[in-house]
Amino acid sequence: METIATKVITPSISTAKANRLFWMGRYAQRVYQALHQLRKHFDMSIDVNDNAYKEFCFKMGIENKYASSEDFFQKYLFDETNPDSVINMLDRTKSNAMVLREEIMSETLSYIEMSISHINYCKLNCNNLNDLQPITDNMLAFWGSLDERILNKQTRHIIKFGKHLENMDLHIRFEYPFSRVEGIYKLMLETIEKECYICNKEILYALEQKLTPDKYKEPATLAVLNSLFSI
Amino acid sequence: MYALVKQKEAVNKWMERFGVRFGIYKNGNFNEQLFPFDPIPRIISHKDWIDIEAGLIQRVKALNLFLADIYGPKEIVKQGIIPEEFIYSSSGYLAQCEGIVPSKNIYSHISGIDLVQAKDGKWIVLEDNLRIPSGASYPMIARTITRKVSPETFKENAVFDNRSYASLIRKAMDYVNVENGLAVILTPGRYNSAYFEHSYLAEKAGVILAYADDLIVENDCVYYIGLFDKRERVGVIYRRISDEFLDPMTFDSSSMLGVPNLMQAYRKGNVAIMNALGNGIADDKGIYYYVPKMVEFYLGEKAILQNAPTYLPYYDYDKKYVLENIKTLVIKDVAEAGGYGVMFGRELSDEKLENLKALIEAEPRRWIAQEIIDFIDLEIMEGESTVMRKSDLRVYVISEEETRVWRSGLTRYTRDPSSFIVNSSQGGGFKDTWVMRK
Numbered sequence: 001m002e003t004i005a006t007k008v009i010t011p012s013i014s015t016a017k018a019n020r021l022f023w024m025g026r027y028a029q030r031v032y033q034a035l036h037q038l039r040k041h042f043d044m045s046i047d048v049n050d051n052a053y054k055e056f057c058f059k060m061g062i063e064n065k066y067a068s069s070e071d072f073f074q075k076y077l078f079d080e081t082n083p084d085s086v087i088n089m090l091d092r093t094k095s096n097a098m099v100l101r102e103e104i105m106s107e108t109l110s111y112i113e114m115s116i117s118h119i120n121y122c123k124l125n126c127n128n129l130n131d132l133q134p135i136t137d138n139m140l141a142f143w144g145s146l147d148e149r150i151l152n153k154q155t156r157h158i159i160k161f162g163k164h165l166e167n168m169d170l171h172i173r174f175e176y177p178f179s180r181v182e183g184i185y186k187l188m189l190e191t192i193e194k195e196c197y198i199c200n201k202e203i204l205y206a207l208e209q210k211l212t213p214d215k216y217k218e219p220a221t222l223a224v225l226n227s228l229f230s231i
Numbered sequence: 232m233y234a235l236v237k238q239k240e241a242v243n244k245w246m247e248r249f250g251v252r253f254g255i256y257k258n259g260n261f262n263e264q265l266f267p268f269d270p271i272p273r274i275i276s277h278k279d280w281i282d283i284e285a286g287l288i289q290r291v292k293a294l295n296l297f298l299a300d301i302y303g304p305k306e307i308v309k310q311g312i313i314p315e316e317f318i319y320s321s322s323g324y325l326a327q328c329e330g331i332v333p334s335k336n337i338y339s340h341i342s343g344i345d346l347v348q349a350k351d352g353k354w355i356v357l358e359d360n361l362r363i364p365s366g367a368s369y370p371m372i373a374r375t376i377t378r379k380v381s382p383e384t385f386k387e388n389a390v391f392d393n394r395s396y397a398s399l400i401r402k403a404m405d406y407v408n409v410e411n412g413l414a415v416i417l418t419p420g421r422y423n424s425a426y427f428e429h430s431y432l433a434e435k436a437g438v439i440l441a442y443a444d445d446l447i448v449e450n451d452c453v454y455y456i457g458l459f460d461k462r463e464r465v466g467v468i469y470r471r472i473s474d475e476f477l478d479p480m481t482f483d484s485s486s487m488l489g490v491p492n493l494m495q496a497y498r499k500g501n502v503a504i505m506n507a508l509g510n511g512i513a514d515d516k517g518i519y520y521y522v523p524k525m526v527e528f529y530l531g532e533k534a535i536l537q538n539a540p541t542y543l544p545y546y547d548y549d550k551k552y553v554l555e556n557i558k559t560l561v562i563k564d565v566a567e568a569g570g571y572g573v574m575f576g577r578e579l580s581d582e583k584l585e586n587l588k589a590l591i592e593a594e595p596r597r598w599i600a601q602e603i604i605d606f607i608d609l610e611i612m613e614g615e616s617t618v619m620r621k622s623d624l625r626v627y628v629i630s631e632e633e634t635r636v637w638r639s640g641l642t643r644y645t646r647d648p649s650s651f652i653v654n655s656s657q658g659g660g661f662k663d664t665w666v667m668r669k
Contacts, residue, residue, distance in 0.1 A: 014445040018458055098250065099421055101430035102440045110248045117247055197458070231458065 024096035025162025078123040111142035157191040164188035200230040235381040245376040254424035267660030273642040286536030296529040298338035323511020334407040334503035347606035366641040368428040389668040393639030397435030406631035407503035412466025415441040448492035516565035544595035640664040
């Protein structure tokens with residue numbers, strides 16, 4: 001395994017921290033994108049396709065273990081025992097974020113805390129996907145706060161590497177146009193090139209070969225993408 | 232202050248937003264819960280504070296001199312002020328620290344002194360905490376929040392700002408830092424009851440929050456392991472891990488929380504550890520009895536702050552008194568902490584009292600007895616009304632080039648109306664502590 005470069009390392013980031021920063025970025029983006037896709041599929045289920053949730057599960061790459069559309073929306077959002085659920089994604093974001101408080105600052109972490117409080121409130125009190133909009137707003141504020149407050153470039157880039165990688169993964173899964181996926185790839189590349197140094201050079205090369213309009217939707221592209229992070 | 236009380240809900244929302252939590256182990260499970268906050272502050276008058284401050288500076292200076300003496304020449308033992316066996320039988324005494332002189336000769340950099348105010352207004356020291364006193368971050372963040380939600384309260388009341396605590400800690404770390412190395416807070420991890428505090432202080436003090444795996448000792452120096460195995464020398468460790476788990480090569484060999492060979496680096500003077508190892512001898516409940524004597528011995532002064540009237544069954548005349556008056560005393564097991572091992576004689580059945588007396592006879596060194604202080608109750612909000620509850624006050628003393636007292640403190644209160652035990656690990660809540668500027 002070879003890494004792109006090993007210079008300009010900020011000593012305050014240990015391997016364990018880099019790992020957490022990356023995964024915090026991935027899970028936070030997964031929460032945002034999952035809610036976005038849920039809204040789209042929920043809209044379809046209103047009067048177009050009652051089984052839209054099945055398509056969601058298939059594209060997301062998760063098992064369809066749900067009895068109905070209602071069962072899906074309830075369990076996919078709020079069931080803590082369901083490893084795929086949004087409430088679990090938020091918990092994993094928090095698990096990574098809370099041990100990075102000194103890196104990301106309390107103000108940034110607070111958006112995750114508020115999202116968790118809100119989803120727990122909604123679990124008991126809400127019956128409309130629209131009620132989860134504050135979580136989407138919080139996730140956007142979380143990214144804004146990271147941009148505003150984190151001055152350590154390496155920290156920023158590792159988090160953004162995780163965010164863009166997750167975004168790219170979900171855009172491929174949900175079959176967004178190539179130009180969109182390519183745009184996200186370029187954003188991700190910027191984080192890798194700018195003092196991040198935590199990806200495998202050979203795998204990056206392999207990914208570039210897969211990123212063509214005819215190949216980018218292949219499962220192999222996702223497999224390569226998901227093995228890119230390396231420390 | 233009424234304006235602040237009206238904002239109770241807003242304060243709690245902010246507490247939740249900042250994740251102000253306290254971890255509790257119950258039935259083997261770890262649960263994090265919001266630390267209950269009461270918006271009515273404890274108010275300490277400027278006049279009272281002047282005495283408290285002077286008394287605490289004096290007390291902590293004496294305790295630091297005691298630690299230097301005990302791990303050095305032991306004059307206080309040689310001169311018969313403290314019996315030898317009180318030192319060597321204490322679980323807080325660490326023979327491994329004999330002869331070690333910490334950076335700048337400071338042992339207790341952060342001392343948490345627990346006080347109560349008796350009904351006659353006198354402040355009394357209940358306990359010294361010189362190992363890892365926790366809790367300062369709670370009033371610090373509470374003040375940050377209460378100033379946001381009720382600025383008029385602080386316009387109308389001349390209260391010392393307490394948000395500088397992290398700067399004081401950082402200054403103490405910088406003062407003892409060896410070779411200008413990295414400054415780190417060493418945490419056992421997120422399942423520690425005070426993890427919020429570790430991470431919050433690291434953020435606010437601008438230091439690295441490190442886990443055991445992040446540190447390595449090589450050639451008797453401590454290094455922080457960065458990405459790609461890059462190492463950087465560590466100059467000071469504010470450890471939030473107990474002595475016995477800090478170095479598996481010297482203490483508990485099963486510890487996964489510590490850094491192997493850390494003691495070796497410390498012994499050679501290549502890293503500062505705050506607070507120093509072995510400080511437990513000075514906050515042993517039995518040694519507490521001798522603190523006023525230490526003040527006289529080391530400083531040649533009378534202690535400004537008094538202890539609660541305390542009896543040591545180790546001395547026959549005290550034992551006789553304790554056994555005869557056990558029903559009116561509070562008995563403490565010196566080996567316990569966190570509010571555990573505390574028994575009120577008046578609450579024990581005859582059978583339990585007899586058992587306790589037998590234990591005191593068998594192991595007199597293990598126990599201390601104190602008169603029950605009728606300390607003042609503080610007003611607590613319960614729903615929309617107020618109730619009176621017992622509370623204590625932990626004040627933090629920072630020792631660096633000078634010894635300073637942080638002008639605030641953690642006021643803990645019991646939520647149980649029948650209880651005198653205010654410890655947060657037993658479900659108590661906290662208040663902000665206002666020290667008045669005039």
